Amino acid sequence: MAQDKSPDEHPQDTPTVSEAPLAAEPQPDAVTPSLQPEPEAPAPDAGPLPPETPAGPVEDEEAELVAPDADLLEDDEVRPAPSFLGPRGVPGSDGAMAMTDEAGTAWVAGGWTADVAAAVLTASLVLAYCFSYGALIFSGPFSPFLGFGISASLLTGVVTGVVVAWRGQFPFGIAGPDSNATAILAAMVSGLAPLAATLSSDMARLSLVMAALMGSSLVTGLVLFLLGWQRAGRLVRYFPYPVMAGFLAATGWLIVTGAVRMVSGHSLSWAGLPTLFDGLAPYQIGLTVLWAAVLLIVPRFVRGPAVLPLALVAATVVTHGILWLAGLSPEQAQHDGWLFAVSSERNLWLTGLGPLEQQGADFPSPWSLLSWDQWHGASLKIAGDVLAVVVVSCLSILMNATGIEMATSREADLDRELKAEGQANILSACLGGFVGYLSVSRSLLNYGAGGRGRLSGILVGLVCLLVLAVGPAVVGVIPRFVLGGLLLLLGVRLLWDWLVQSRRRLSFVDWLVVVGLVLLAAHFGFLVALFAGILAGCVIFTLDFSRVSVVRARFGVHEHPSSLIRPPEDMAVLAAHGHKVQVIVLRSFIFFGSAHRLYEMVKALVAEQRPHALVFDFHQVSGIDSSAAASFSKIASVLREAECHLCISGIAPTALGVLRAARVIDQRVSLYEALDPSLEDLENALLAYYRQGVSASRPFVDWLSDSLGPIPGDDDSGSVLLAYLERLHLPAGTYLCHGGDATNAMHFVENGRLSVLLESPGKPSVRVRAMARLSVVGEMGFFLNAPRSAGLRAEEDCVLWALTADAYHRLELDHPHLVQALMGYIIRLQAERLSFANRQILALSR
Structure with a gap:
């Protein structure tokens, strides 16, 4: 039978902050995005507008003589x-x-x-x-x-x-x-x-x-x-x-x-x-x-x-x-x-x-x-x-x-x-x-x-x-x-x-x-x-630098979603409607020449895609001049006319001050420390807007049965597998494991959310993934019999189900067809994640 068990081997730790604080303002200043039409508001006033160098030496006066x-x-x-x-x-x-x-x-x-x-x-x-x-x-x-x-x-x-x-x-x-x-x-x-x-x-x-x-x-x-x-x-x-x-x-x-x-x-x-x-x-x-x-x-x-x-x-x-x-x-x-x-x-x-x-x-x-x-x-x-x-x-x-x-x-x-x-x-x-x-x-x-x-x-x-x-x-x-x-x-x-x-x-x-x-x-x-x-x-x-595009990448949420692994039903909604959230990753120094080209791109994007939201990611931008801020002011006006919500992530304090001076930043613009939190919030807004929250009330055992598929002799494969799992309650901020620990179980997430953290001695841990409800974590180390490649920490109270090595061996003896179905699900899961990684690489390489 399933058992309730606390993670004794992993006492509750103080949560580690994985993102740097927003340089300009605390997060509460950000506006939670909404995809509903915004009320009319007056448009802000538009603000006012190193090879290469010579490749060889200066030819000396008598060199030829x-x-x-x-x-x-x-x-x-x-x-x-x-x-x-x-x-x-x-x-x-x-x-x-x-x-x-x-x-x-x-x-x-x-x-x-x-x-x-x-x-x-x-x-x-x-x-x-x-x-x-x-x-x-x-x-x-x-x-x-x-x-x-x-x-x-x-x-x-x-x-x-x-x-x-x-x-x-x-x-x-x-x-x-x-x-x-x-x-x-x-x-x-x-x-x-x-x-x-x-x-x-x-x-x-x-x-x-x-x-x-x-x-x-x-x-x-x-x-x-x-x-x-x-x-x-x-x-x-x-x-x-x-x-x-x-x-x-x-x-x-x-x-x-x-x-x-x-x-x-x-x-x-x-x-x-x-x-x-x-x-x-x-x-x-x-x-x-x-x-x-x-x-x-x-x-x-x-x-x-x-x-x-x-x-x-x-x-x-x-x-x-x-x-x-x-x-x-x-x-x-x-x-x-x-x-x-x-x-x-x-x-x-x-x-x-x-x-x-x-x-x-x-x-x-x-x-x-x-x-x-x-x-x-x-x-x-x-x-x-x-x-x-x-x-x-x-x-x-x-x-x-x-x-x-x-x-x-x-x-x-x-x-x-x-x-x-x-x-x-x-x-x-x-x-x-x-x-x-x-x-x-x-x-x-x-x-x-x-x-x-x-x-x-x-x-x-x-x-x-x-x-x-x-x-x-x-x-x-x-x-x-x-x-x-x-x-x-x-x-x-x-x-x-x-x-x-x-x-x-x-x-x-x-x-x-x-x-x-x-x-x-x-x-x-x-x-x-x-x-x-x-x-x-x-x-x-100016002319040469203006030819260098300040756009590092442009993609939709359907091509490059956040690091949060969601249930299949939610991922299907994002795949169908993710193009309604567009992301433009900027780079280098932005001045009036390159900013005008960006303005023309945004106008064409809005006319073609009619997005609900547009995210500008500034984490690779070294600076922005006041003339370029005038172009961003025009971009903000175009987005408001199209009822498209503007989000800005990873912007430095100096660049933020320039945009504030040009009245680009106001209460209608959402600010984020990094790109991933903005994508996660916008994905939630998309899911709410398209009313596809069925997965929120779906029973855990039904998800297990659907994931494993029909098995001869076992009508309810989810209930059979559940009998071999151990139930864990993981309070928010508690580590399930650290990188390098022995992998003694794989875990199914019933409720809550886990952060996947890369840990380095003397440095803050970095979140690379987040596992939402109805997902699987730790399967690679479990089947490879390898140490944990990353740490797992609960972002909120979590309910997990652990499949230990002993339980897996008992399952092989008692229900071999169920083990084959489980292996098939793990293979499909890895194929989906590989396809997801390929889509991300393709989106970033455009």
């Missing part, structure tokens, strides 16, 4: 060391003992002789670019001050080269003036020409230019250091690729126009186009173009890192030979514009430390020669260019560091590199230099030539210091077209790579952004292009 990735790696067989070799397996080290700094990076990793040899070769290229960039900035009306420009460029190479080699992430890194920033600086200086023309003395005009250069370097250095200090090195990953390509292509255009202005003294613009055909200008520009073509072609046939320096020396020697044969003196050649006219002065300003006397002349601080009104006007004029220099410098540094990472298989700390570059530019500004930073090609040239330690970079800086000590007048022997052709080739390469070749990598619309930025920079200046680029980046981000 020295071809470090191809030529050096072919000729010198420089290869990244396999990781299992350790520090002694670095190529070129020959197992030499390395001296390291406090960060563990080598000062002389491959021996000082290798570093010295690499420094000599690399320094020749660095000097060529220092001369070129100094001449680019001090061209046109400022060409009389070319000696100071070359000095400032060399000083930049000294300071940034030494500091970056000493403090930077890459021990073989080479820093100095770079084409991207220098092109903007040249445009900035050219824009100061009208203001400089109003000044009374040459020294005042020179002070204006030097102060602008040093000020931009100081601001850039401070921003770089702060970015590194705040560990913001990864911000570059979120910069739109089309905008970066547009900036670099615009930089190429600035270099081309600067090269033309340097060799001819005329501006490459629509207004200045007729002047390009005056006097010797056509011949000077034509010779510059021809020399750029030579620099493009020669490295394709003659490979090696020394090709470019030797070509520059050869062109200089040949030019002086032709001038001698033509009977032109150096002074006449300088007057005609074939050579640079550079004075023998070599002056450095120590900003804030007073004048530095050289050759018997006193040169005052650049800050002391202009009035406050003049400084104020100049500051306003160059503010945009300084901002452009900061942006381009940050992007170039981070992407160049990434390029060196890829080429040398070394992982870089970008934040450390930013701090080192910031310190270098601050010091450069204080000593009279301008912006400089890490170069990909010069660093890889040093690496390919055998430089591994910090000594090589420091020696390159000292070579620049030596040339600075000799005097900038050495550039006076270099023909203008030699440096102009080098700059022209660099600019054309940037235009080719980022304006022409980018068409293959970008969609047509993205490519139009690149073209537009170049045209804006050419016609209105880099400042306008900078702000247009920032605006384009925001628009691109």
Whole structure:
């Protein structure tokens, strides 16, 4: 006979809360959903409205000329060391003992002789670019001050080269003036020409230019250091690729126009186009173009890192030979514009430390020669260019560091590199230099030539210091077209790579952004292009992000019911009418673009399904902006018009506050901690609405008989099975078992509800299932003779019937046909649960 029995082996425990509390309000604030039509209410007022980033590094200005990735790696067989070799397996080290700094990076990793040899070769290229960039900035009306420009460029190479080699992430890194920033600086200086023309003395005009250069370097250095200090090195990953390509292509255009202005003294613009055909200008520009073509072609046939320096020396020697044969003196050649006219002065300003006397002349601080009104006007004029220099410098540094990472298989700390570059530019500004930073090609040239330690970079800086000590007048022997052709080739390469070749990598619309930025920079200046680029980046981000659906899944209760296992009659009702409760699982950050798409989806859903209730699940939503809240306000209005109840689950306090401010949340909206409780309540409302509560009064023994089916010789199979079961009364909050306990019985639920809990030591238990009346629990462990896979706790007072192992064996002997029927029921039950799981997976995968 059936027996009443208390669960002595499982004393009553304190119930464990399985869900986190609702962040915004306690549950009593929620409204129990009702599927009856709601009374009319006034509608709430509608509220008011980071790869991908560039995949590769910024292409350095002279990368193609020295071809470090191809030529050096072919000729010198420089290869990244396999990781299992350790520090002694670095190529070129020959197992030499390395001296390291406090960060563990080598000062002389491959021996000082290798570093010295690499420094000599690399320094020749660095000097060529220092001369070129100094001449680019001090061209046109400022060409009389070319000696100071070359000095400032060399000083930049000294300071940034030494500091970056000493403090930077890459021990073989080479820093100095770079084409991207220098092109903007040249445009900035050219824009100061009208203001400089109003000044009374040459020294005042020179002070204006030097102060602008040093000020931009100081601001850039401070921003770089702060970015590194705040560990913001990864911000570059979120910069739109089309905008970066547009900036670099615009930089190429600035270099081309600067090269033309340097060799001819005329501006490459629509207004200045007729002047390009005056006097010797056509011949000077034509010779510059021809020399750029030579620099493009020669490295394709003659490979090696020394090709470019030797070509520059050869062109200089040949030019002086032709001038001698033509009977032109150096002074006449300088007057005609074939050579640079550079004075023998070599002056450095120590900003804030007073004048530095050289050759018997006193040169005052650049800050002391202009009035406050003049400084104020100049500051306003160059503010945009300084901002452009900061942006381009940050992007170039981070992407160049990434390029060196890829080429040398070394992982870089970008934040450390930013701090080192910031310190270098601050010091450069204080000593009279301008912006400089890490170069990909010069660093890889040093690496390919055998430089591994910090000594090589420091020696390159000292070579620049030596040339600075000799005097900038050495550039006076270099023909203008030699440096102009080098700059022209660099600019054309940037235009080719980022304006022409980018068409293959970008969609047509993205490519139009690149073209537009170049045209804006050419016609209105880099400042306008900078702000247009920032605006384009925001628009691109908005459009791209709006294409990402914020809907993780959409399903009805008939496809994905709650975790409560109900009687078959109830499940049949939910299968027939579950589509009347629709669930939309949201994700990511919701803003106005994605929220409007959600609004359109809800309108179509309401028109098609006519649901009784709609649930928005926010547990995967990171945030929502106020503009998106306006779309949710419109969604709420659409649902009220359709008499569809709105439920919100798993919403964070901040997002809830945004919706409250937009008057989306009111007393007619139900709030839930999680999705499952909302589904359970809505299922109850569906069952009540369709008046299918027959199972609530169905006798337990009749359910057993229907589940087992007719059995020969046993007309009432339920009563026969009941005789072998033991009756248990389980008070609310009491555990029937815990996970890992031995499975000594399977249980039939007559009344009440059991929670199936996953338990982990030190963590709250998680409810994964709930077993309602007229259900079976524990059958898997019972027939597999396995420990309990989860805990079972009574959510309310329960009446259970236990089939123990002994009773099951007696049942096998007494009623084998009944055991077969029971096994058939268990198989059908598992098949139904598997089908249920498949429907859930299908619903979540849509």
